[in-house]
Amino acid sequence: MRTAQAVAWKEIQIYFSSPTAYIVGLIFLALTGFFFTQDLGDPFPEATLVPFFDGAIVMFILLAPALTMRLLAEESKLGTIELLLTSPVRDWEVIIGKYVASLVFFLVLVGLSFFYAILLFVYADPDPGPIYAGYLGFFLYGAAALAVGLLTSTMSNNQIVSAVVAMGILLALFFADRAFGSVSGLAGEIIGEMGIRGHFDDFSRGVIDTTNIVYFISVIAFFLFLSIRTLESRRWR
Amino acid sequence: MIQAEGLTHYYGPYPAIQDVNFGVRRGEILGFLGPNGAGKTTTMRILTGFMPPTRGTVTLDGYDVVEQSLEARRRVGYLPETVPLYTDMSVNGYLKYMGTLRGMPPKSIKARLDDVIGVCRLGDYRKTQIGKLSKGFRQRVGIAQAILHEPEVLVLDEPTIGIDPIQVVETRRLIKDLGKDQTVVLSSHILPEVSMLCDRVLIIDEGRIVAEDTPKNLAEGLQGVDRLEVEVGGPAAEILPVLKAVRGVNDVSHLNNNGRHTYTIQAQAGQDLRGAISQAVISNGWSLRGLQMVGMSLEEIFLRLTTHEEL
Numbered sequence: 001m002r003t004a005q006a007v008a009w010k011e012i013q014i015y016f017s018s019p020t021a022y023i024v025g026l027i028f029l030a031l032t033g034f035f036f037t038q039d040l041g042d043p044f045p046e047a048t049l050v051p052f053f054d055g056a057i058v059m060f061i062l063l064a065p066a067l068t069m070r071l072l073a074e075e076s077k078l079g080t081i082e083l084l085l086t087s088p089v090r091d092w093e094v095i096i097g098k099y100v101a102s103l104v105f106f107l108v109l110v111g112l113s114f115f116y117a118i119l120l121f122v123y124a125d126p127d128p129g130p131i132y133a134g135y136l137g138f139f140l141y142g143a144a145a146l147a148v149g150l151l152t153s154t155m156s157n158n159q160i161v162s163a164v165v166a167m168g169i170l171l172a173l174f175f176a177d178r179a180f181g182s183v184s185g186l187a188g189e190i191i192g193e194m195g196i197r198g199h200f201d202d203f204s205r206g207v208i209d210t211t212n213i214v215y216f217i218s219v220i221a222f223f224l225f226l227s228i229r230t231l232e233s234r235r236w237r
Numbered sequence: 238m239i240q241a242e243g244l245t246h247y248y249g250p251y252p253a254i255q256d257v258n259f260g261v262r263r264g265e266i267l268g269f270l271g272p273n274g275a276g277k278t279t280t281m282r283i284l285t286g287f288m289p290p291t292r293g294t295v296t297l298d299g300y301d302v303v304e305q306s307l308e309a310r311r312r313v314g315y316l317p318e319t320v321p322l323y324t325d326m327s328v329n330g331y332l333k334y335m336g337t338l339r340g341m342p343p344k345s346i347k348a349r350l351d352d353v354i355g356v357c358r359l360g361d362y363r364k365t366q367i368g369k370l371s372k373g374f375r376q377r378v379g380i381a382q383a384i385l386h387e388p389e390v391l392v393l394d395e396p397t398i399g400i401d402p403i404q405v406v407e408t409r410r411l412i413k414d415l416g417k418d419q420t421v422v423l424s425s426h427i428l429p430e431v432s433m434l435c436d437r438v439l440i441i442d443e444g445r446i447v448a449e450d451t452p453k454n455l456a457e458g459l460q461g462v463d464r465l466e467v468e469v470g471g472p473a474a475e476i477l478p479v480l481k482a483v484r485g486v487n488d489v490s491h492l493n494n495n496g497r498h499t500y501t502i503q504a505q506a507g508q509d510l511r512g513a514i515s516q517a518v519i520s521n522g523w524s525l526r527g528l529q530m531v532g533m534s535l536e537e538i539f540l541r542l543t544t545h546e547e548l
Contacts, residue, residue: 006337014325079321083382086285087338088311235289235306 003089007097008104011071015105020070024063028109032056036116047124052116053134053204057197060145061174065166067105068149069159071098072231076157091231095150095224102146110139130206137203140216141196145170147223154230170196173219238263238390238420239284243293246279253279254444257293263389266416268435269424276444277424278318281394284422285315297390311340314388318395320379324368328359328378331367332385339386349385356411357381373404380408384415391415393423397430409434464531465502467514471523473498479521483513501531 015021035055039045072094075081084094117135120126152166153159177195179188192198196219199212239261246253254276261267269277283290286302286309295302300309323331332353336346354360357377362370367378376396383391396412397405412434415421425431431438432452440448440455448455469476473491480489480500488503504510511528518525 003338003340006334010323010326010334017325078323079317079319080323082282082287082317082321083315083335084338086287086310086313086315087335088307088340089338090307235286235303 004093004097008100011101047126061170064145065149065163069163072153073159073162134204144219147220151223151227154227241295245292247291266421268431268438271441312389314383316383316393329363335382353381373400391421468527
């Protein structure tokens with residue numbers, strides 16, 4: 001466990017000293033700020049974070065892979081993975097350490113976006129339910145997106161390839177609920193349920209449904225499991 | 238300490254190493270010698286548990302590197318050929334990180350850090366970012382991380398490649414020192430290095446071990462006959478038959494180098510003919526100007542073993 005902590009701590013330090021992470025943070029805050037203020041121009045503005053959440057989850061399809069692409073792809077590219085994997089470190093400790101680091105950076109971004117919520121509470125009288133639930137949903141959504149990005153970073157030693165594949169998977173998950181109408185029968189049902197968007201929307205409406213929480217936790221567990229297995233597969237005969 | 242049996246590794250359809258067997262005793266320095274692409278790095282990677290062999294087993298202190306990988310890895314310090322380092326970390330930070338990965342408690346990392354920095358002479362560069370260090374210093378950082386946790390086995394892949402001659406000498410001295418109480422496996426394509434450092438040499442070519450012995454025995458055993466070089470003052474036409482007639486002499490060749498006549502004598506295996514030869518020369522009234530034994534250099538052996546055309 002101490003080694004997982006060491007891996008996480010090292011990655012966190014790299015996040016806070018690398019330009020990529022700051023650029024991602026800048027884009028995130030600039031654009032979400034824009035989404036947040038969009039509705040304020042209305043004659044009867046609503047004190048809500050829904051536009052912010054809607055914009056943020058789309059942006060995260062692009063931003064999450066940018067945060068995770070480096071994690072293992074760079075180790076493979078530089079060869080540092082050779083020392084990492086010949087140290088007495090379990091594969092899951094490497095994956096969890098890296099994942100936690102990306103999660104910490106993401107939490108900092110989420111924390112910075114509390115600014116919008118604070119503005120609402122100071123200058124208006126918003127319904128707190130959808131805001132709390134929305135943040136929980138957004139956190140789960142982001143955590144799932146980072147797990148997808150971590151898997152693709154484990155699979156390739158090319159950061160670009162890793163990022164693009166992660167974006168592909170996230171886009172597929174994002175639009176999967178369209179299958180409800182276009183794919184007939186049980187298959188459409190299943191693919192539609194896999195859609196990440198439908199599971200998020202409940203949260204931003206203020207509904208905390210166990211099904212949705214289980215969905216996100218399953219997605220995270222599934223992609224982390226695959227990442228661990230992918231890393232392990234280097235040792236398979 | 239290390240026991241490798243029937244190691245075979247394929248990259249796709251291509252065999253990198255085939256049926257490699259060897260053992261390393263505790264405290265021994267074993268050298269892998271071979272041309273580039275002979276399978277040295279593949280063997281090192283299997284030893285350290287980075288990748289499994291397609292067939293065969295390696296045990297390290299009794300632990301199988303595949304089945305009991307974690308236990309085996311605890312006992313190894315490894316310096317890969319390319320010395321992969323995190324370039325944006327400081328020397329201190331990097332070594333601390335590697336120490337933690339090796340499962341060292343923070344206290345012993347702190348205590349060892351000063352030792353290792355001293356041994357590898359990194360004292361002035363503790364806070365320097367690794368990316369700003371020269372190749373030779375990076376090599377030292379690489380060695381420092383390999384020895385930090387005082388591993389029982391040290392695996393060094395081409396430890397002196399790409400650094401300047403002064404640093405090469407320093408690195409060799411360091412390895413020699415480490416070999417006093419640790420088991421060291423190193424690979425190299427530089428012959429004098431291996432013969433200087435190692436107790437035993439494995440010559441590997443095209444994925445197979447073609448010879449295994451001490452550097453000294455390898456030179457003697459492979460040659461089969463001992464060679465003497467004698468410089469004699471006198472008429473070559475008379476000297477040649479006399480030398481050939483000495484008991485134990487197989488063959489004599491003559492070389493006239495601006496009036497300096499040297500004769501190369503091939504003696505039968507294990508025979509020391511220096512006495513008989515000098516007597517033969519002196520009793521005939523010629524002057525003996527030089528006499529020395531010429532062993533086959535490791536270089537010649539290496540070429541003979543790994544070159545497939547006739548020399």
